Amino acid sequence: MRRAGAATARLAMALAPHARCIWIACGPGNNGGDGFAAALELVRRGRRVTVTFDGDAQRLPSDARDAFDRLCAAGIPIAPEAPVHFDLAVDALLGLGASRAPGGRMRDHLRRMQTRGAPVLAVDLPSGLDADTGQSSVDPGVAGPGLRHCLSLLTLKPGLFTAQGRDAADVVWFYDLGADRASVPPDARLPGRPAHASRPHDSHKGSFGDVAVIGGAPGMTGAAWLAATAALHAGAGRVFVGLLDDEAPSPAADDALMRRNPRSLALDRMTVVCGCGGGTAVDALLPEVLSRAKSLVLDADGLNALGRHPGWRELLQKRAQAHRATVLTPHPLEAARLLETDTQAVQADRLAAASQLAHALGCTVVLKGSGSVIASPDDCPRINPTGNARLATGGTGDVLAGMVGAALASGLDPQSAATQAVWWHGAAADGWPADRPFSASQLARQAGLGLAPPA
Numbered sequence: 315m316r317r318a319g320a321a322t323a324r325l326a327m328a329l330a331p332h333a334r335c336i337w338i339a340c341g342p343g344n345n346g347g348d349g350f351a352a353a354l355e356l357v358r359r360g361r362r363v364t365v366t367f368d369g370d371a372q373r374l375p376s377d378a379r380d381a382f383d384r385l386c387a388a389g390i391p392i393a394p395e396a397p398v399h400f401d402l403a404v405d406a407l408l409g410l411g412a413s414r415a416p417g418g419r420m421r422d423h424l425r426r427m428q429t430r431g432a433p434v435l436a437v438d439l440p441s442g443l444d445a446d447t448g449q450s451s452v453d454p455g456v457a458g459p460g461l462r463h464c465l466s467l468l469t470l471k472p473g474l475f476t477a478q479g480r481d482a483a484d485v486v487w488f489y490d491l492g493a494d495r496a497s498v499p500p501d502a503r504l505p506g507r508p509a510h511a512s513r514p515h516d517s518h519k520g521s522f523g524d525v526a527v528i529g530g531a532p533g534m535t536g537a538a539w540l541a542a543t544a545a546l547h548a549g550a551g552r553v554f555v556g557l558l559d560d561e562a563p564s565p566a567a568d569d570a571l572m573r574r575n576p577r578s579l580a581l582d583r584m585t586v587v588c589g590c591g592g593g594t595a596v597d598a599l600l601p602e603v604l605s606r607a608k609s610l611v612l613d614a615d616g617l618n619a620l621g622r623h624p625g626w627r628e629l630l631q632k633r634a635q636a637h638r639a640t641v642l643t644p645h646p647l648e649a650a651r652l653l654e655t656d657t658q659a660v661q662a663d664r665l666a667a668a669s670q671l672a673h674a675l676g677c678t679v680v681l682k683g684s685g686s687v688i689a690s691p692d693d694c695p696r697i698n699p700t701g702n703a704r705l706a707t708g709g710t711g712d713v714l715a716g717m718v719g720a721a722l723a724s725g726l727d728p729q730s731a732a733t734q735a736v737w738w739h740g741a742a743a744d745g746w747p748a749d750r751p752f753s754a755s756q757l758a759r760q761a762g763l764g765l766a767p768p769a
């Protein structure tokens with residue numbers, strides 16, 4: 315606890331070096347104890363603090379009680395009220411032990427620190443956030459303009475990076491408390507920036523694989539063109555479009571895209587991206603696609619078709635047995651249909667939902683949304699750290715499906731292909747110039763993947 319307190323104090327001083335008042339809001343457990351320890355350290359370093367305590371000193375756990383006693387012995391008072399003005403708030407109300415939604419004075423304190431415009435530094439976890447799932451019992455949407463930092467202790471908690479976690483903490487810091495946890499298996503991994511791969515000079519279009527997009531039923535052809543454009547710009551050697559609407563004209567999209575009858579495609583030699591705008595028309599082709607595609611990305615209506623025809627799941631299992639790569643890219647509602655549950659249940663534990671689907675269907679699964687989860691049957695799940703709410707607009711999922719297709723076609727294994735494509739897709743949105751309108755069609759043209767060569 316002393317180490318946690320000292321690390322919190324150091325970070326507080328770095329975040330607000332000229333603070334005239336640092337408010338440290340302490341709660342009833344060891345998270346509050348970390349707050350007491352931080353207050354002691356800050357005072358020792360000459361800073362002015364106001365400490366509030368939402369708890370009962372008699373019921374503090376022993377370490378926290380010890381920190382509380384040291385605070386009292388140093389003559390640092392517990393303030394009856396939160397300060398009117400503060401330059402930094404330290405949220406040491408609830409950490410790992412939060413067991414219900416905060417109410418009463420604790421809730422008022424949280425609201426006050428979130429809405430005053432000063433930065434907030436949460437110790438270990440933002441109060442109310444579930445460390446494993448990223449579900450929050452406090453609405454992170456009420457936050458004001460101040461940046462929310464979190465100093466995660468001992469481990470980086472998965473919940474900070476998915477579901478509501480990315481709203482609860484804008485900036486995540488990490489301190490391992492000096493503990494060696496190398497032998498502890500992680501619950502999830504955070505992929506870093508994938509390496510850019512240079513293309514060998516002695517290569518040709520056949521070196522980077524063929525992608526066929528099958529989708530685009532009447533009224534929804536745009537989705538297929540988006541996926542195809544993204545696959546092309548992401549580096550696929552050749553991209554074919556098999557529209558499910560025979561009558562639809564080809565838009566003035568990239569001339570390099572090649573339109574084909576979906577039934578004439580050499581599926582056995584191609585990476586097939588199936589389902590974008592497929593409607594129910596995709597049902598007629600899906601069993602053949604599942605059986606024959608060399609590698610496969612199943613999106614949108616392709617996934618919904620699997621929900622309607624549970625018998626076809628066996629074809630996915632057969633693909634797995636034959637070591638044919640398959641990546642499913644459901645958003646939470648599509649995942650819920652496949653799991654025969656509802657969106658709320660999927661979002662309540664995104665890591666578990668993605669892993670359950672991956673195991674049940676023998677595929678790599680990208681569960682999309684804030685902090686997309688990439689899960690494969692025999693691998694530790696990844697939580698993608700890039701992307702933002704700019705992507706919350708129609709068609710960006712089609713773009714992602716095309717990008718995953720290009721990554722698979724380049725020869726990457728499904729987990730690497732999905733991880734890299736999701737990373738670049740999010741990074742494109744993160745780096746989008748503020749003065750340039752964002753749309754899925756623009757994104758599709760920025761889909762360049764810095765694909766690493768296959769291992």
Ligand SMILES: NC(=O)C1=CN([C@@H]2O[C@H](COP(=O)(O)OP(=O)(O)OC[C@H]3O[C@@H](n4cnc5c(N)ncnc54)[C@H](OP(=O)(O)O)[C@@H]3O)[C@@H](O)[C@H]2O)[C@@H](O)CC1
Pocket residue numbers: 315318341342343344345346348375407408409410411412413414415416417420437438439467468491
């Ligand atoms: N583990 C480690 O290795 C390390 C742990 N460290 C630190 O300890 C923290 C975990 O401490 P913790 O287990 O004491 O839990 P904590 O978050 O303080 O809360 C528990 C208390 O809150 C109460 N309570 C719960 N919900 C509530 C609500 N809504 N409203 C009001 N009260 C509520 C709950 O009461 P109860 O549910 O029992 O009624 C109990 O009294 C961790 O996050 C990190 O900061 C680090 O120092 C280093 C290594």
Ligand SMILES: Nc1ncnc2c1ncn2[C@@H]1O[C@H](COP(=O)(O)OP(=O)(O)O)[C@@H](O)[C@H]1O
Pocket residue numbers: 614645681682683684685686700701702703704705706707708709710711712713714739
């Ligand atoms: N708030 C957000 N933060 C990060 N990524 C997001 C957010 N909202 C959407 N996305 C991403 O945008 C894409 C949307 O896909 P999807 O829901 O299938 O949309 P569509 O069907 O319109 O193409 C996914 O890759 C998803 O992860």
